[in-house]
Amino acid sequence: MHPFSHPSCADAHGSAAGLAPSPRRVYAEAMKPSAPAGAAIEIRGLGVRRGRRAVIEHLDLLVQAGRVTGLLGPSGCGKSTLMRTVVGAQAGVSGSVRVLGEPAGSRGLRRRVAYATQAASVYDDLTVRQNLRAFASAVGAPRDDPERVVALVGLESEASRRVDALSGGQRNRVSLAAALLGSPELLVLDEPTVGLDPVLRAELWELFHRLADGGTTLLVSSHVMDEALRCDDLLLMREGRILTHTTPGALMRHTGTEDPESAFLAVIAADAEGPARPDGEGRTP
Numbered sequence: 458m459h460p461f462s463h464p465s466c467a468d469a470h471g472s473a474a475g476l477a478p479s480p481r482r483v484y485a486e487a488m489k490p491s492a493p494a495g496a497a498i499e500i501r502g503l504g505v506r507r508g509r510r511a512v513i514e515h516l517d518l519l520v521q522a523g524r525v526t527g528l529l530g531p532s533g534c535g536k537s538t539l540m541r542t543v544v545g546a547q548a549g550v551s552g553s554v555r556v557l558g559e560p561a562g563s564r565g566l567r568r569r570v571a572y573a574t575q576a577a578s579v580y581d582d583l584t585v586r587q588n589l590r591a592f593a594s595a596v597g598a599p600r601d602d603p604e605r606v607v608a609l610v611g612l613e614s615e616a617s618r619r620v621d622a623l624s625g626g627q628r629n630r631v632s633l634a635a636a637l638l639g640s641p642e643l644l645v646l647d648e649p650t651v652g653l654d655p656v657l658r659a660e661l662w663e664l665f666h667r668l669a670d671g672g673t674t675l676l677v678s679s680h681v682m683d684e685a686l687r688c689d690d691l692l693l694m695r696e697g698r699i700l701t702h703t704t705p706g707a708l709m710r711h712t713g714t715e716d717p718e719s720a721f722l723a724v725i726a727a728d729a730e731g732p733a734r735p736d737g738e739g740r741t742p
């Protein structure tokens with residue numbers, strides 16, 4: 458994996474065959490995102506145990522290639538665990554997790570997948586440029602790639618500064634820049650916009666979409682529900698489950714709410730209405 462490193466079907470809700478669809482089924486069908494061909498991440502029957510706890514159980518998920526998929530949910534719901542699983546860095550995993558057509562964590566994915574963790578993994582006693590040169594060499598990125606990625610994350614004026622002299626948000630952007638080295642096909646970014654002001658946050662989301670337009674797949678976590686509106690596809694997660702896999706537009710339309718926070722609450726309420734039916738009418742494509 459890249460040094461950073463590169464280091465669902467959600468619930469089923471439906472009516473019995475031959476009967477008019479229930480409101481819950483209509484809701485579930487409407488919440489399905491558009492499904493362009495090609496899944497970058499395919500997860501079947503995932504379970505993850507951390508210590509004695511089952512943190513994720515029976516999770517199925519397809520993440521479409523070339524899109525920005527947001528993974529949103531409250532603190533402790535399992536976002537980081539799911540991301541670590543996708544990059545092959547999580548122990549205690551059962552089920553099938555395939556990434557770009559290969560088992561998660563395979564050697565063949567080393568340079569194709571990049572992961573930026575919540576805590577910036579950079580050398581404090583090196584400058585931004587020195588950090589990026591070191592990581593570029595580790596992943597076999599082109600020689601001029603450090604300058605390219607520094608510009609992408611808007612850190613040109615800090616490139617000669619030591620990382621320990623940077624703010625928390627700037628350090629995180631160094632980490633993000635490192636993940637961009639070598640132009641990986643899948644970027645897994647754990648809360649990349651934490652600690653950033655609104656302008657920088659908006660710029661980073663623009664960057665994510667530019668990368669996706671160029672064919673990169675991005676899985677981006679956040680616990681700030683407002684960021685949901687910036688994603689192409691949305692995964693709303695709670696207590697180790699994907700409650701729904703949708704798009705921002707469909708989420709707002711079908712919950713009839715005016716803000717993502719209320720929409721999330723509406724999804725939780727709908728989920729609590731009844732048990733899922735194992736009839737394949739899931740919300741995930």
Ligand SMILES: Nc1ncnc2c1ncn2[C@@H]1O[C@H](COP(=O)(O)OP(=O)(O)OP(=O)(O)O)[C@@H](O)[C@H]1O
Pocket residue numbers: 507508510512530531532533534535536537538539680
């Ligand atoms: N090392 C660990 N050992 C045992 N349980 C853990 C460990 N790390 C996390 N957990 C538990 O796993 C669950 C999921 O944690 P995870 O870090 O994946 O959540 P998260 O949604 O990313 O949270 P946050 O937004 O706060 O980062 C939590 O209940 C947490 O307590």
